[in-house]
Amino acid sequence: MADLSQKDWTKQLEEDNNSVVLDVRTQEEVDLGIIPNALHIDIYRGQGFIDEVDRLDKTKNYYVYCKAGGRSAQACAVMNQLGFANTYNLVGGFSEWEGDVAS
Template sequence: MADLSQEQWKAQLEADENAFILDVRTEEEVAEGYIPNAKNINIFKGQAFIYELEALDKNKNYYVYCKAGGRSGQACSIMNQLGFENAYNLVGGFQEWTGEKTQ
């Protein structure tokens, strides 16, 4: 897992042709806005969260975010334990995101 600043995360994401954006917030938080092309899997779903992660392609590079960066950091750690090699946590989360957003 790597913690990336807002600028690092955005720059690396834009240059990555194998990127997958993962939003681990609740459905209510997602309804307030999200980063375009993100897939939402709520980390609070417990074992169902693990099952949904295990269905993903482990060869992709995952750019993970939540509201402030805490839950996405946990998600990246879980992903690493499941065999995902490239999981990047957005430090500061969506609340500090200055890039493109969808409402």
């Protein structure tokens, strides 16, 4: 797992053709806006989160975010334990996001 600033996270994501953006916030938070094309899996689903994440393609690079960066860091740690080699945590999360937002 790597903690990346929004600048580094965005730059690396733009250059990565094997990437998946993963939003681990609650549905209520997602309803307020989401980074375009992000996959949403709520980390608060517990075992359901682990089961759903474990079905994802482990050869991809995952750019993970939540509201402030705490839950996404936890998600990256869980994903690393499940065998994901490349996970990138967005420091500051969606609350500090300055890029595009979809509804």
